[in-house]
Amino acid sequence: MPDGAAVPTKWNEIRQRIADSQRLAVMTGAGISAESGVPTFRGADGLWRNFRAEELATPEAFARDPKLVWEWYDWRRGLIADCAPNPGHMALAQMATKVPVLNLITQNVDGLHELAGSTDPVEMHGNIWKVRCTDCGQVSADRRVPIPILPRCDGCGGLLRPHIVWFGESLDEAVLARSFGAFEYADIALIIGTSGVVQPAASLAGLAKRAGAYVVEINPDATPNRALVDVTLSCAAGAVLPHLVPL
Numbered sequence: 001m002p003d004g005a006a007v008p009t010k011w012n013e014i015r016q017r018i019a020d021s022q023r024l025a026v027m028t029g030a031g032i033s034a035e036s037g038v039p040t041f042r043g044a045d046g047l048w049r050n051f052r053a054e055e056l057a058t059p060e061a062f063a064r065d066p067k068l069v070w071e072w073y074d075w076r077r078g079l080i081a082d083c084a085p086n087p088g089h090m091a092l093a094q095m096a097t098k099v100p101v102l103n104l105i106t107q108n109v110d111g112l113h114e115l116a117g118s119t120d121p122v123e124m125h126g127n128i129w130k131v132r133c134t135d136c137g138q139v140s141a142d143r144r145v146p147i148p149i150l151p152r153c154d155g156c157g158g159l160l161r162p163h164i165v166w167f168g169e170s171l172d173e174a175v176l177a178r179s180f181g182a183f184e185y186a187d188i189a190l191i192i193g194t195s196g197v198v199q200p201a202a203s204l205a206g207l208a209k210r211a212g213a214y215v216v217e218i219n220p221d222a223t224p225n226r227a228l229v230d231v232t233l234s235c236a237a238g239a240v241l242p243h244l245v246p247l
């Protein structure tokens, strides 16, 4: 929105709905971190050495070539280490202080919601700053950039992998229950910066809608969610979210 321009009426109406909400559910995807400089997965900047995420973020790819998969994650970790939360992340952290319940569910693994001050975001797909031993299963924080390739477990010497849910792997049961519960019982749902093609996250907008919530999508590009939500704000998340925080 240009400086000095009036805030669109629709934005004010949504801010009022948020102010009146009892249970707000928020889903974020890579788009909310795009303005922080984190490449999205399906955008033009999402390729690394001509590989797509679906070719690298799989247990099969890791079994075949753990060095290649770690090199990709090391590249992403290096990028993310230099990124800071943007006004979109900050607005969601602030919004949580203005409503009785805000459940924040993210597909992102970059940790930027927590850095912005959101407490206890549900990280559906894990966190890029955590590693897990493929032998003993121990999960630990690891912020080394660059990370030695191949990294080894301090406890047992086993090969470490990113603590991330890859394509073909199941999501944690408790995480799933919290995510579905948040959207089933929400009175308002915000779907922000996701292409809406990766399940089960992609089904949450529809779940909230069927359960009677008012569903708002924020995405400058068309997605499959557009047909089912109440309103789409075709804007960058960082431009609109600060205007949706109740006063």
Ligand code: APR
Pocket (backbone or CB within 6 Å): 028, 029, 030, 031, 032, 034, 035, 040, 041, 042, 043, 046, 053, 054, 107, 108, 125, 192, 193, 194, 195, 196, 197, 198, 218, 219, 220, 221, 222, 223, 235, 236, 237, 238
């Ligand atoms: N504000 C809002 N939305 C944006 C912005 C922005 N500034 N910039 C881009 N977008 C939108 C894009 O139009 C796109 O629809 O964000 C979406 C990002 O989509 P994807 O790259 O597909 O990311 P996401 O939906 O989070 O991917 C889901 O796929 O690769 C896996 O596990 C990975 O969590 C990821 C999952």
